[in-house]
Amino acid sequence: MLQKMQKHLEEHFSFVKEKKLLLAVSGGIDSMVLLSVFKKLALEIGVAHCNFQLRGHDSDADALFVKEQAQALQVPFFLQAFTTEDYANEHKVSIQVAARKLRYNWFAEVLLRENYDFIVTAHHLDDQVETFLIHLSRGTGLEGLVGIPAKNGNIMRPFLEISRAEIEVYAKENHISWREDASNASDKYVRNKIRHHIVPVLKELNPSFLTSFQNTLAHLQQAADLVTDSSERIFEKVALVEKETIKIDFKKLVRYDSYQAYLYQWLKEYGFTAWNDIYNLLEAQTGKHIFSSTHLLLKDRDFLLLSPKNKGEEEKVFYIEKINENLKFPLNVSLCKTDDILEPTNNSIFVDQNKLSFPLVVRKKQEGDYFYPSGMKGKKKLSKYFKDEKYSLLDKEKQWLLTSNNEIVWVIGKRADQRFLAQSNTKEIVKIELK
Structure with a gap:
């Protein structure tokens, strides 16, 4: 796998040779293999570990294990403990969402403070499958099916073309130590249910399922690119941007058969979710409007007007x-x-x-x-x-x-x-x- 990873980095991440990389290492098999591979590739790396304090002594033991491994490899080590449950209760989000926000916010702080260029995570091909199925089960647009991006801003995920089976083989052959998270065996979380009960069936039905899945993702990404190109082209024909306001000439827009799809593409990033109400707005009387958490969409004569919500200035x-x-x-x-x-x-x-x-x-x-x-x-x-x-x-x-x-x-x-x-x-x- 070392040769495969080296080739993959040269083809898709050649720029990392001159960069400082902060590896997110939990202590599990995926991140410990990530640490081993990147160390052997002689890249400039540091290790960041989050202690979410959700499993008592085990959480502390994970932190100590990762610290010792980083020190043995003579790699800079950064540790942060979080009161994750308190954060989740305070912000009224799930434990998983709280952990994700805390983790990436802290990573960004370390990057800035220690002059690292990228965060590197150990998400792999099986994670892609699980994320795809989670989004599919909850209902999503095309953007929710194209998978986890290999690079998103200053976050890198170089293992996305490597399967969990390949990671396990590498760990065994290279005598990699890791910590097992007991919660991974539980079906309490949706991801674990999919991992334990759905993915094995798909692999049984099609032994080449992961390869087929990669091909499907590639086709979906191509389709998403086509949608983006088309929506940008139509936007230029039917919409104007005036300071903070977007004016959409809906009389021009409805001439296109897929006008609802274009509206979805343009408005999804502004927090709107009541899509039927938005589509019905085209036939509504002047003055009808819909709010998202941040924006107002207003029907006005020949236009839909999108603008940030007035933050009480009228008062x-x-x-x-x-x-x-x-x-x-x-x-x-x-x-x-x-x-x-x-x-x-x-x-x-x-x-x-x-x-x-x-x-x-x-x-x-x-x-x-x-x-x-x-x-x-x-x-x-x-x-x-x-x-x-x-x-x-x-x-x-x-x-x-x-x-x-x-x-x-x-x-x-x-x-x-x-x-x-x-x-x-x-x-x-x-x-x-x-x-």
Whole structure:
């Protein structure tokens, strides 16, 4: 297996020869073989071990075993103990999820602190099979069936083309010591049930099952690449990205037979799960919307508008206490005295200081708002102004107003109120600017 691994690294991970590699070593057979192989390949390595403190004395014994093995090989060793059950209870996640988060967060810290380039794990081909079947049993898109990536950012998994049987043969031939985790024999966890009861049947039905599975994964990955290429091409035709908002022209989108699949590809990374509700949104009335944990998807006339959820800004107000005081958030607005009146623009207006009552307030729209738009006669409801200017529902929610005594001075970045504008006889002129 050493020759097979060396060839595999040369073909797919040739860059590691000049890198520092942090090996995740639990003490089990897979990770101990990983340590042996990488040591024999003369790569620059360190060993990281997590003690999740879930099995009492056995957990401590695992940590001591890995430490002794690393010291015998004269390899840097890093150890971290976690109160995993407390973390799981506090964050309301399973023990497995808690352990995964704790493990990879700590690995990232060690990488940064000790100047390692990659984390290396001992996930192998049988792990691929088990992960595939877990995802299949729970329901997943194509991305859930393509398997564990061999490289994902700074995480490497060089054993993914090596079977558990090959690892066991290597361990026996090279007299590798390892620790057995008693929980691996239990059917308490889904992965163990699949490992003990389903995979053996598949291997019995097809002695070449692992080879067939690898071929299937390769075909699935090719299909996933095709889907990605197609979805990116269609996105460019039917969608626009404007700052934090994605506008999807659904009238163009529905001309494609697979429009639902494209929506799934575009929206899955934003935390949406109610796919039937999303597909029905195309036929819904304007204003209908769906939330994920982080984003809002809104039906607005001819578009679906995707934007980050407003984090309560509509309920907030921001104050400008005096002249020459700049507001930095939520907008960069400045006030300063000036002697000249220039033509107003979207980003600057000139007002009469004596008509302002401090503090000025920056806020969102309220029921009953009206103002006297510059260049027009008389007052106008803000809602009517929004309609005439063809504001989308999302635009309305995002528009900030500068007010004095709760009267609109400026629809910021759009239109000033005629009542506050400086005139030729104004003695104290204030320039208000959106930077």
